[in-house]
Amino acid sequence: MSRVRATVDAAALRHNLARVRACAPGCRVVAAIKADAYGHGAFHVVTALADADAFAVATVDEALQLRWAGVSKPLIVLSAIRGVADLTACAEHGLQPVLHDATQLAALAAHGGQGLEVWIKLDTGMNRLGFPAEEAGALHRRLAALPAVRLAGWMTHLACADDPDDPATMTQVRRFHAALGDLPGERSIANSAGILAWPDSHADNVRPGIMLYGASPLLGRDGPSLDLRPAMTLTAPLVARKSVAAGEAIGYGATWRAPEDMPVGLVAIGYGDGYPRHAPSGTPVLVHGKRVPLVGRVSMDLITVDLRDCPEAEVGDEATLWGEGLPVDEVAAAAGTIAYELFCRLTNRVEFVYIDSER
Ligand SMILES: Cc1ncc(COP(=O)(O)O)c(C=O)c1O
Known part of the structure; x- marks a missing residue:
């Protein structure tokens, strides 16, 4: 008899993905599977969530392990892009880096951008990673000067979406859209809490993590009360x-x-x-x-x-x-x-x- 056992159920993962689609109809779903799919086993989770449109990891290493295991879906690298070598790996393996600061743009210029499709992260109030939202227009001009680079889209991350009464979320959503105006590129704002509690944050792509695993992203709630099943x-x-x-x-x-x-x-x-x-x-x-x-x-x-x-x-x-x-x-x-x-x-x-x- 084994000692401690974690049993991971693909049916629960699929159910939770269906919940994401029901809450955010028409949106592309980027499943967050960083940190070995929140400790569940990234390769198994990717296999169970074959219907997701793309997957998001934190690092190039996490993405490469999945590519080497045969995962062919789009893989977005959310953070930790450091220097030209990481961009070269992204281009070679079809990974989409998320760029969030000027040193990365300098590396992109040095790389030339051939074969790269990038996301740009804007800081709309969390004060973690991201360019100041107001710089969106200037950033777009800098990317346009690198014609080899394809812009996948723009993203931001919500700081307080777990509290459905906190006005900070709508402030972030408005700031994001106002900064982007009609610039080209897809939009992505919502994490699990945004998907469940903030329809105005859904945009083109949602990025669920914790709700896929069946846990609640909302304060004071548990997964089953949100019709999520424990993975x-x-x-x-x-x-x-x-x-x-x-x-x-x-x-x-x-x-x-x-x-x-x-x-x-x-x-x-x-x-x-x-x-x-x-x-x-x-x-x-x-x-x-x-x-x-x-x-x-x-x-x-x-x-x-x-x-x-x-x-x-x-x-x-x-x-x-x-x-x-x-x-x-x-x-x-x-x-x-x-x-x-x-x-x-x-x-x-x-x-x-x-x-x-x-x-
Ligand atoms: C940029 C980004 N998007 C999406 C997610 C998924 O968030 P959650 O697990 O709360 O749905 C995370 C996780 O922290 C993240 O860092």
Whole structure:
């Protein structure tokens, strides 16, 4: 029996892509699969999401690994383009770099642009990557002076779209469109939160990431409440059961004490697998479809759960840490983090199993 297992379901990925298409009809879908598809396994995710129009990664290396694995769809490289060598790799392998600063434009001029199709990123208020939006016209003139370069389009990234009441999103959307006017090129603004909560941000291309994996991009919501299905279910076996007496402490630092005589279970997962060490007592775990709260500190290989509401649990039973039946958003909220981080931090000790529950 394997220890910690992440089961990734292609049917859930397809369902979530269909949700993107239903929310943003008529838009091209650029699926964000950076960081190994948010920890799900980029090659498998690309295969499951064959209906996406394009894929977005963070680095040239991430894109090249997919090209070498036979992925032929358009690949957009969102950041980390450094110098002429990266542009040469993009041209050779048909990768579309996103350019966001003057040093990259200088490299583009040095390269000459032959065979390159580029995106230009504008900063409309996030103050992360991007040229000042007001420079769009001047940027377009500079690109026009390099006739070998094809302009794929313009993009910007939303800072606060997770809050449907925050006016900053519409300010960014308006600023983007105003800066571009009628300049040629496709437009791309929306991440998952934009797709779900901000129809005015949809433009020509949407760039979903987290919603494809079934987690919520919106504050205070979970994936299932947005009709998203968890792509990943993380499980680990119950490897011991014991009774602790009232007043006895559990685990390192004795941070939790049994309020009464009670059964507890030890689940074979810990921060060595990527389960968050800072998950506090009370963080939900699922056994036999019941929530059994974590008690005491997370250690490297083990956690302890309170089995008072699940006395039937036995050694060898499977516990679900997140996924089917337990939204990752709930675990992330309990642990003071976000689903993105929980997915990305799983370690190579976790066994990945790829299924298709509909085939
Ligand atoms: C430029 C860009 N577009 C799209 C996305 C996808 O965002 P999300 O996973 O919130 O949908 C990201 C992810 O951070 C990004 O950096």
